[in-house]
Amino acid sequence: EAPKQIAHPGYDTFYRHYAALDAHALLPLVVRLAASPDGRRFLGRFLVKGLCDLYQGGYDPHYVTGLGAALWVTEKYPGHLPLVASALRQYLDFLFRQLGQAQKSGTRAGGGNGQRAG
Numbered sequence: 001e002a003p004k005q006i007a008h009p010g011y012d013t014f015y016r017h018y019a020a021l022d023a024h025a026l027l028p029l030v031v032r033l034a035a036s037p038d039g040r041r042f043l044g045r046f047l048v049k050g051l052c053d054l055y056q057g058g059y060d061p062h063y064v065t066g067l068g069a070a071l072w073v074t075e076k077y078p079g080h081l082p083l084v085a086s087a088l089r090q091y092l093d094f095l096f097r098q099l100g101q102a103q104k105s106g107t108r109a110g111g112g113n114g115q116r117a118g
Contacts, residue, residue: 009033011046018050021096021103023089030092031085034074044071051095060098066091 009029017026033039033046047067073087 011049014046015050015053018046019054021100023092023096026092027085027089030088031081034078034084034088035081037078040074040078043074047071054099063095063098066094 014026014029017029030043030047033043047070051063051067070087070091074084077083
């Protein structure tokens with residue numbers, strides 16, 4: 001039997017919220033993705049691609065290690081959505097707060113200008 005297809009929002013919808021550094025709007029979407037094995041694969045791809053698309057050089061290494069930790073929790077505890085949601089919220093809050101502060105100060109570590117790489 002063929003695996004069931006999951007309805008996911010697509011990268012463009014994800015990235016619109018991600019590039020706006022809008023954790024509040026993004027969290028329901030990422031938690032919904034984290035609820036299934038296929039969704040977790042999309043989630044990992046979307047989060048990595050989003051970070052790369054915003055990349056402007058000089059990032060804090062915790063942006064990537066935090067992402068790894070959040071994705072580890074989604075894979076290790078897939079049946080515990082409150083825990084998964086907490087890990088994802090903490091990561092997105094940290095990342096977006098740091099990127100937003102750097103954007104305000106005009107430093108390169110702040111990520112991108114909201115434009116995806118071509």
